[in-house]
Amino acid sequence: MRAMIVRTPATLDTLTAVDLPDAGAPAAGEIAVRLHASSLNFHDYLVVNGTIPTGDRRIPMSDGAGEVIAVGDGVSEFAPGDRVVSIFHPRWQAGAMPEAHFRHVPGDGVDGYAREAVAAPATWFTKAPEGYSHLEAATLTCAGVTAWRALVPDxxxxxxxxxxxxxxxxxxxxxxxxxxxxxxxxxxxxxxxxxxxxxxxxxxxxxxxxxxxxxxxxxxxxxxxxxxxxxxxxxxxxxxxxxxxxxxxxxxxxxxxxxxxxxxxxxxxxxxxxxxxxxVSVGSRRDQRDMIAAIEANDLRPVIDRSFPLEALADAFRHQESGAHFGKIGVEIG
The missing domain is CATH 3.40.50.720 (NAD(P)-binding Rossmann-like Domain)
Known part of the structure; x- marks a missing residue:
């Protein structure tokens, strides 16, 4: 599958396109997701420019949206064909934020979503808002939940x-x-x-x-x-x-x-x-689900400035650097 990786020392010029093995079948409790979109956040920028250190060959991007293509044993919340979107803190399901939460943030502590597919625990995702495109859903994981957490729970x-x-x-x-x-x-x-x-x-x-x-x-x-x-x-x-x-x-x-x-x-x-x-450090899976319910009730849509193909991820970050954007910058994966 196609993917982008961060090489060390990390700079935008060393973001590299690679071919990786397929994600494989989901294990018990997991879902396999064909990823279609991601979106840029300042946190992702700090990872790819080396300000936040991460491992060599890390797959960046905390936001990922796509379609479930298979479910593992014991998964009842999702079915093949469901549209889903990732969560920012996989270990923060509800309640108080756990310790060492950033160790598990996709694209930082673990591999992220700048790739075509992933097999991961079902609890790392929620369903996307009804009627949203994959690109729209991919704007929610970090920016949307952060704004929601700031104004509603907090x-x-x-x-x-x-x-x-x-x-x-x-x-x-x-x-x-x-x-x-x-x-x-x-x-x-x-x-x-x-x-x-x-x-x-x-x-x-x-x-x-x-x-x-x-x-x-x-x-x-x-x-x-x-x-x-x-x-x-x-x-x-x-x-x-x-x-x-x-x-x-x-x-x-x-x-x-x-x-x-x-x-x-x-x-x-x-x-x-x-x-x-x-x-505010984004929010929990419960926060994301509550936010999506509010989005559907009020028919809210994200503002997307423009999108870039996966292989042009460095150009997307350069557009972010310029400060010319209004709203989210998207990445279309497939």
Missing amino acids: GPTLAGQTVLVQGSGGVSLFALQFAKAMGARVIATSSSEAKLERLIALGADHVINYRTTPDWGRAAFALCGGVDHVVEIGGPGTLPQSIEAIGIGGHIALIGVLTGVSGEIPTARLMGKQGRLQG
Whole structure:
């Protein structure tokens, strides 16, 4: 089968197309899946560019969607022909997150989904939303569940509250859509006027250009008297402004490290607002199933910027590097 692997030292230039043995028949408790699509996340980018070290010849990509082609003994949840999508933390089924969870993340601790087929435990997948294409389903594993976890289990977001989302990547656009479906108001930020117009078209109630308004946290606070939930994807470079944006008791879901992994944080300001800063590491299989139920009930669709064939995976990551995308970048496998 066709696959892409990461060679060490990892760079985009050393992503390599290879032919590997077929996935084989599923063992007891497993399903065999013909993979049709994946999608890019910042975590995948950190793996393929060597920032997150992994094993030589690792198959990257945490997201995978396709069709069940066989089931092993004891599997009753799935049948051949079912459309399925992978989960990000295979060992996190429900409840509290287990220790050492990243050791089992596909494309990082174990082989991922940049390949044509896989045989894996049935519990590593859920059914895809009804009516979704494989490419649409492949956007959910990391970005969709992260946004859902931030706003629902960790929120919870209530109708009439205000949610602030940063930029126009996959997590932010899912968060915008989920927040609107829950009856919340949304403030969205970007440095691109064209993207701000698209954010309004998606349902954002207010937009702020953070390049022309560097003190965007205060601007967001002024719009609503204090934001209830911030989906924080920037990290230390944007967190001070997110703290300025929240009202008393506001919640900041800390998701991303786009501006680095450490920095100076105005902790006294956070304390003064009695703010809640909570880290988010995607979510559980239960979270994914709950999210898919909400997607089907509200007829939500992911925003896909463009897609690339599997062998052009490095070009897909270069497109991600450029920052020109709006929404998810997909990979079509077959």
